[in-house]
Amino acid sequence: MKIQYKHEEVLQYWVGLLDADGSIQCNHWRKKELQYRIVIKMRREYTAMLETIRLHVGGIVRFCGKNDVILVEDHQRKIWKLLQIFDRYPPLTTRVQCQIAFLKECRSRNDVEWMLQNRQNRYYNRDAIRNMIVARDIQSLDYFPIWCSGFIEGEGCFLITSDRRVLEKNTIQSFSIAQKNDKFLIESIKKYFGGTNRIRCLKNEIFVWKVYKRDVLKNIIAHHSKYGLLGKKNLQLKSFVNVFIKKDLMLNKSL
Incomplete structure (x- = not known):
């Protein structure tokens, strides 16, 4: 039942996997500049799959701790290209959508202090985002x-x-x-x-x-x-x- 997906289909699969086991993170370097990364963390048994996905979305696959492996993209310019994938295939969890909204707001403000003061509130708009996703009739989406x-x-x-x-x-x-x-x-x-x-x-x-x-x-x-x-x-x-x-x-x- 293992199928060879085309490039765009791998991207759709990656979005589903990100909704399940991924996160979009905002951080800082010595409180001087903002840093962003997109991460999927899984057990090491999934290394081969993450390597396959990496060929399509980019990033680096590396081991994390004794039992885990991550696919991570932290190159700032490449992250903005990955965000364009979300325009075509929007994530369907409120968690990831809130993380995307927070990242975009941080990028717009480019203010480390604002990020530190507001990152605990990045899910405050969850109800509105949920209503937006539900209104799209999820099952009818082509992806x-x-x-x-x-x-x-x-x-x-x-x-x-x-x-x-x-x-x-x-x-x-x-x-x-x-x-x-x-x-x-x-x-x-x-x-x-x-x-x-x-x-x-x-x-x-x-x-x-x-x-x-x-x-x-x-x-x-x-x-x-x-x-x-x-x-x-x-x-x-x-x-x-x-x-x-x-x-x-x-x-x-x-x-």
Whole structure:
């Protein structure tokens, strides 16, 4: 299910991954000048995927700590070019959109003291940004399918649970995806895949959609056969699909 994406499609995937595991940061150098960077941080197993994305968006891939790897762009001129990608394929989380707005304001003011005084308030406009995103009818966006795969790479989980004491046909499969604050986004993903069950709200405003229904799982599998995953989660998906097919065969034989 691993697919060779074209350049523009990799950019769409990158935006989805950034919404899941990235951040747009504003900092300073010795309180003399502002510095900006765009970062995606993941486990080291995703190094090959980040290297592939780097060929299209630029930046540097480097290890961070014992277990993590980052794709980072901190060249100031190149960052402004990456912001142009967001004009074509706007991020869909309020978190990243607030970070973009804050970066643009910092760039406009070019004032280190203002940045230091206001960076704790960079999410103050979250409700207005949420309304703006929702008004766009997310599911109808032409880049949503590939964005969704990138987002699932970071936030999705394909789970197989089984008991060796029971028959393989009783293996339970599920897909889940979560996001903090942005229930509307999880709702859009649920509708896109044809889900009808309830989205749960955990502590700290984390919204989770978990689905077991096989018709919906089929839709999710069909989506990824067209818009594949580029990282380690593709291996998780392959195992998930193999079990799904075997279970279908066993269920059909029992009819």
